[in-house]
Amino acid sequence: RKEVEQDPGPFNVPEGATVAFNCTYSNSASQSFFWYRQDCRKEPKLLMSVYSSGNEDGRFTAQLNRASQYISLLIRDSKLSDSATYLCVARDGSSNTGKLIFGQGTTLQVKP
């Protein structure tokens, strides 16, 4: 079983739609979480950190449920420019290395 699991999609949505991505992590000791965005043939870029209380950045909302070991990303009013792969990331809490563990990504295609 992968340490961070995501539905690979693709999610095909019309412009203006609201879309939600889910992610689960297996290591209950994981201490911090992030969402990254990766455009085709580009490097991943940090989209936002995920805090226990939930956090919002414009049209993007991230939620963390530690009890269920579940992370979500909600995108409201989707734009064509949101088309990308979204990577769910957990920090390895089982050792003192603190490495980031990346999910395989969920692909979003926003259509006009």
Added chain:
Amino acid sequence: EADIYQTPRYLVIGTGKKITLECSQTMGHDKMYWYQQDPGMELHLIHYSYGVNSTEKGDLSSESTVSRIRTEHFPLTLESARPSHTSQYLCASSVGGLNYGYTFGSGTRLTVV
């Protein structure tokens, strides 16, 4: 305004050649990482370093080697390139700490013919 630089951006090279992929960062980060990623596939950690003279192998076995003689520089070397090494190689760095993610370079797309 990238603070982490990778060169070359693209490299096509013949089988058996020795190659070094360069990665430099100007942020003073102690932690640096090399990932390998095939098109449409997930990232695989192949090497990491937590400071000068510290290097460790990652989760994916790789025939490449790395060195960390200076904080800002973390080159990756393939002694004898093979077609199976064709992939994108991404370098990243981090200041460390629970709430900090990684900053990635723009990658080197390697093709071995």
